[in-house]
Amino acid sequence: MASYLYAFTLNTAEQPDLFYSEDEKLRLESVLEELERRQAPVDDNGFFDGEGFGQIERVRLGNTEAICAFCVTSSSLGYYNEAKIRDNSFTTEKRQHKYYTKSTIFLTENSEFIVMFDNSMEERAKSGVKKQIELLGFDMETFYIEDQLIRNIQIEGFPWHAATFNKIVKHGDSTRRVSFAIDPANSEDPSLVQQHYSDHGEMSHIKFDLPFNPDEPPHSITVTLYSDKNRIIINENEFQNTQKFYDFVVYLLNKLRELK
Template identity: 40%
Template sequence: MSSLFLYTLNTLEQSDMFLCDANGNLDMEKVMASMVEREAPIEENGAITGEGFFDIKLNEINGIKVIECFAAAQSSLGYFHEAKWHDNQVVTQKVQHKYYSKSHLVISKDSHVYIKFDWAAEEDSRSKVKTLIESIGFEATSYKVHDKFLRAVQSKFKWTAAKIDRIERAGDSTKRISYEIDPSDDQFTSQVDSDYRAHGKMSYVSFELPFTKPSKGDQTLITVKLYGGGAVKIVIDEREISDLKDFKVFQVYLLNCLNEIRDSL
């Protein structure tokens, strides 16, 4: 499963910065130059030995200029006690085992940031990747998703699963509940959803978003898992959209869909 996190740079608040043009849009060449100064060190054998950006490219997605790259962030497997033979005796040392994980970044001219992780374990580096982005000279604000927003998503699209927290219902000790439905069943509604949706806060919804893949030109349904309660986390099954070019177009399309919902609230 791929996970996607969305951020917005505060360029509109700092339109006079040297990294922006007069309209508050990013000056892509200057931003790229700043990112090159923060490139991750890579050895000849391909080993990454420090945090930073790499494979930085100027690209275009759906007519929008973007900077596309990878970010390397240091992670740890934890501390282990390693035994060594030194001066004819056994010596035990507490050693931290480190490695560098990667994330795929897209930064658009209109100040949107998309951070994609291919594995759940890579998400642990999200705060470090955010700090790395902010080192360019901006503040990055995460896309916020709360109860009202998730309910609007549930109403607009064909949904398949949901989770409700902080349930307060007279005569019922249930505090949270997760449930799935059969989206192909048009005859019956979810009794659980009917019973509990008005008595708690929705924190998760899974829905099917129609999308036309550029690589094939055919429309398909992409299952989107939207986790709220604050900063949004989006999970997408790679088997449904395995082509990276399709995914990059999809993430821009998805953000536009989410913004339409947010603007309507």
């Protein structure tokens, strides 16, 4: 199962007087208490009846203390004219149809905010999730996936399978975007597409293998990055259990920040 991740940094470093912050660390207990006060309401049938949070708990991500919770947000299916009877006469009324969806969020002691969706349909709620966290009093900065980060992954020598060049400007060439795949096991023959467009476009996507946990499987994990929406995709099925998956998420984000 693919997981869609988005990473942010909270503004606690710029606001040391924020009551959630202490000694340059996020006060997780204070944040947890506030999340519990904002739990999403549930109706008698178990369906959500409003936005908020649920299943809030303290966890460890690698060596990092964190809060894990579900964030419930409202999404709209659009407005429709529905038939109804009023005063024994047929009429129509414009009504909005909406539904509630969930995402998994992490708030770490290092002021990292991570949002995780189970599929591309759920990730439409990203702006609503950010709004829920901002209502707590936080601002946040997006972790951007940019051309230089993708090139640094290649320079670092991680095995990579596929990539995309975007915004190509090359005299005499009408190509504006090109996606291509390579055989990572073939280290002798360079990618002709990479050579042809490297100086003429921005890299906007890469699929690569990141070494992880050499003592036991999985020894490396396939990660896909997109500059579009700053999306990170990992296959959760590559891990033996949920805890290893969570540990890798923090390890990955730390590695990507180093490569920036």
